[in-house]
Amino acid sequence: MTERARQAASAAQKKEITNRWLLSAPALVLIAVASVGPLLIVLLYSVLAPGSYGDVKWELSGQGWFNVFLSRDIFDDTISLADAHVMILWRSAKLAVITTVLCLIVGFPTAYFIASRAPHNRSIWLFLITIPFWTNMLIRGFAIQEMIRNEGLANTILMKLGIISTPIQMLYTDFAILLGMVYVHLPLMVLPLYASLEKLDFRLVEAGYDLYATRLKVLWRIIIPLVKPGIIAGSILVFIPALSSYVIPRILGGGKNLMVGNLIELQFGQGRNWPLGAALSITLVIIVLFAMLYYVKNAGKTGGGHA
């Protein structure tokens, strides 16, 4: 290639790259303005002092972050662990983990069941999993609420069967939150698991049986290790939104049974402590970020195939 041709080629390449930036600019700007950019404001607010009627005072202060984990006694200034906040963070993590485990217990056999159907039947079963997924979260929460309220179907059936004589209070308890969260997040577990299981090479399973493995052993030593990326993908995809749930605990958990999402809202509403709310938000983002990193490292590489 002559020098001129090379120059022309590199100029054309430069032009193409510029074009590509111009084309993606509107999307990038919109996301920067109305989704990712405002997070920086939250970060800034977390180190400002709370205003008396909400909002913030424009002075640096570590109070927001201090209040996430610690609290100062208003009478004698002693510093102690901020029980209420730490407890809610802990509670949220606990509920999210239990949700993930329950989703895995129900979701794995379901995904396996779908993956072991005849190929032309699979998409119908998958479609049945996706319909609830696309149903508005509020409607699903409301549906659960109706099922488990005192005069709801669950209690009515239990009473008709004579198992209980008075309705059990299920709504507005941790049980309700868990049930709602499992219900809402189940498809997020089934879909990536299915993507992994679908690629499962059943010749390996057959080899296991040929070597006199039991069904349980085949499951435990062959199938589960092979679809581990899918299990990790599904678990993280459930854990992250479960941890930051807001709607489900709000409608099923009643006033007292909060999760961290509701605690954040409280700080911007009645709590009037915006820096604390901001610091809690950043804490949540950091936890989610670590979960994402773990996901990319462990589930991403084999293309666990999440939707």
Add this chain to the structure above:
Amino acid sequence: MRKRFDIRVQPGFAMIAMFCFFLLYVPIFTLVVYAFNSGISIARWEGFSFRWFVAAWNNNLVIEAAIRSVQIAAIAAIIATAVATLAAIATTRTAGYRGLTFKYSFINMPLMVPEIVTAVALLILFSRIKVWTGYSGLGYLILAHTAFCIPFAYLPIRARLENMDLALERAAADLYATPFKVFRYITLPLLWPGILAGLMLAFVISLDDIVITEFVKSAGQETLPTYMLGQLRRAITPEMNAISTVFLLLSLAIVTIFFFLSRSNEKSD
């Protein structure tokens, strides 16, 4: 006679799977059934009637909220799909260039940030802008919805593009088509199923949003989900079931179309 040994079967799995489908559908099914209850209770069946659908239809608050929801979702989905299409063209079918990975992860970022955090961030930002400019229209909601819809529109379009060969576009360019003509007559028609899929997805996502809308909306800007959230705190009549049922059918229709579109997406490669 012993049954043939099926290596695919795991004991109990089919039962758990059936339980899973049962769990997924019974609550929704019950909700739909009670929408047709003629009584005022959402737990005791008193006969079949459409009265609650009529009641919802005659409830101005519901209709207003529904119209607002569809308005916001339509505008947000169209803008999001348009910019996502451009972005998808800019980030696929290239040997790679500096900033490509950055763009890709930046566009997907709204999917990774917890919604409640984005909601709080937008509340802070928009409440300041409202004070500065005095504007408190639907623009904030549309802007917020557009931003979080972009990654949802982007994913199916990108998937479609990645399966598209550049040869046709090159051939057109060789025959002296201008870049615009290549885009209009070659790229766009081939990409169309992906774009429609993206549009549907973005529309449903916007229609379903609660958390961000709840924080960003000004007074009198209820969408259907936020209206319903407000109602859930009060005594509930089957009117809620009726609204939910209509909402459900709408989502179902859109998702079905999306399902067939993305199927044709897969087939064509």
